[in-house]
Amino acid sequence: MYDISTRKRALALLAQGRSLNSVSRETGISRSAIRSWQDRLEPLPRMAIPTPEPPADNSAYAYLLGLYLGDGCISAHPRGTGYYLRIACADAWPGLLQQCREAIVKVRPGISVYALQKEGYTMMTSYFRHWPVLFPQHGPGKKHERTIDLELWQQTIVDAHPWExxxxxxxxxxxxxxxxxxxxxxxxxxxxxxxxxxxxxxxxxxxxxxxxxxxxxxxxxxxxxxxxxxxxxxxxxxxxxxxxxxxx
The missing domain is CATH 3.10.28.10 (Homing endonucleases)
Structure with a gap:
């Protein structure tokens, strides 16, 4: 969830005459989220943040964590009902597209995954209410501009599955x-x-x-x-x- 100060900063950039695309690129926040804040600044009421639910497959999670840290992002649903995990995969590597899809499904069995075609790459996308719990490195802005550390439970998985x-x-x-x-x-x-x-x-x-x-x-x-x-x-x-x- 983005805090009020982050939301106000994004809207302030829009007030300067910037486009949604420009503000989204600078802040790392999806256009749909910024657009929704124009109608409602305050976040919708949410349930308490749950404790991390263990991934169903730790080996697949370690691999998916690597994909996320490299080319992934998490964005909130405009209505505040959940989150989208998006992993960008180059079309030149069809095997990567399949492995990414399989890893997501292994981590969260039964979850849907769909491919959103872009120019030169495919965004493997999956909706889940608690993606930020499984990937607590999620946050506003670009990854290289903020601290990226693993939680203890993540480090335990990575220590057991370094190759993944x-x-x-x-x-x-x-x-x-x-x-x-x-x-x-x-x-x-x-x-x-x-x-x-x-x-x-x-x-x-x-x-x-x-x-x-x-x-x-x-x-x-x-x-x-x-x-x-x-x-x-x-x-x-x-x-x-x-x-x-x-x-x-």
């Missing part, structure tokens, strides 16, 4: 590529290719969660720059190939 978190993060904000260089062998210059993995994120907290999980499973990594993690050592790439693999 790593796979979700790489499937959202990572890639497997083939680099090349040249070497002189027996007096002849030859092209040498080698695979490596990259993970890119603007949030230092999300990068910390990723590299901590890599440390847990024995993957060597290094920071290519402030927002890019590189895994290039042969043994570590082999581990990622076994447990993650390229997107498809």
């Amino acid at each position: 978190l790593i796979r979700g993060l790489i499937h959202s904000d990572g890639c497997r590529i083939t680099n090349w260089t040249t070497r002189v062998i027996a007096g002849e210059q030859k092209r040498y290719e080698y695979p490596r993995y990259f993970f890119t994120n603007l949030s230092s907290d999300i990068i910390r969660l990723f590299t901590t999980a890599l440390d847990q499973v024995g993957v060597d990594w290094k920071m290519a720059n402030a927002r890019n993690v590189s895994v290039a050592r042969k043994a570590s790439v082999a581990l990622l190939d076994t447990h993650v693999g390229p997107k498809y």
Whole structure:
């Protein structure tokens, strides 16, 4: 739920003549939510926030958490009756679309998931009353502009399923590529290719969660720059190939 100050700030931006699209991009709040506040600023009465209901499948939850931290968001229903979980999946990877759908259903059996087609990607979307309880990292604004820490119960799941978190993060904000260089062998210059993995994120907290999980499973990594993690050592790439693999 967005507090009153957040709602007032969004409406103040509109009062300056800004468009709904512009305000939504700046605040990270959906256009439908901002539009509804024009009619009613005060939030509708709600039940007390429930205690976290354990995911039905912890392994699927760790993977879905990785997808959410990378390319996911949660937005309130305009009428205040629940929330939408949205995971952006590139159309170039149909396997990712299917794995995302399956993870959502495993975490919340019986829940509906539908695909909302966008230009170049598909937004896998699911409505549930308590998504912010399952993903307490939800909040106003962009993830890299606020603190991202795991709750104790989430950390327990991630500790038990580090590979699933790593796979979700790489499937959202990572890639497997083939680099090349040249070497002189027996007096002849030859092209040498080698695979490596990259993970890119603007949030230092999300990068910390990723590299901590890599440390847990024995993957060597290094920071290519402030927002890019590189895994290039042969043994570590082999581990990622076994447990993650390229997107498809």
